[in-house]
Amino acid sequence: MLEYILRLLILLPIIGAMAWGSLWLWKRVQMGVPLTGPRPDQPIQMVGVLPLGPGSKLAVVEFAGQRILVAVSRNGITRLADDSQGDFHVD
Template structure:
């Protein structure tokens, strides 16, 4: 019985530390896999606004176009599309 309690006191914190470490590593590595190797990404979220707990509006930039989408539990719906706006960092003098 003493051996069982001793193993429990040693292994339970060890398992907790392993779980905590794997969660920290997953958070640190999030978004690094599957990215294009060319540097810039093809899809970028420009702006996002929460309308209700289940409904959100987002502006997505994709290949020089800005697309307004509505996201909900049912999926995405494209609402509008326009040419991408030039930002200050994109303008070269």
């Protein structure tokens, strides 16, 4: 019986930490936050993401020197504005 309680005391925190870590990682991936820093050799960079609700968010993407505002939802991606047309600017 003592062996069972010792196993329980050791394994329960490990399982709890694994559950918490997987939920933290899932939330980070769902929000669109990159897990690594920006790579300068990539032609597309994610500038910022604003979650609006479950499954929808606004994102600013930089491509070829232009910043593009897109809406991302479960149905697809829609371009809302880009800075070359003077629709928005970032201070």
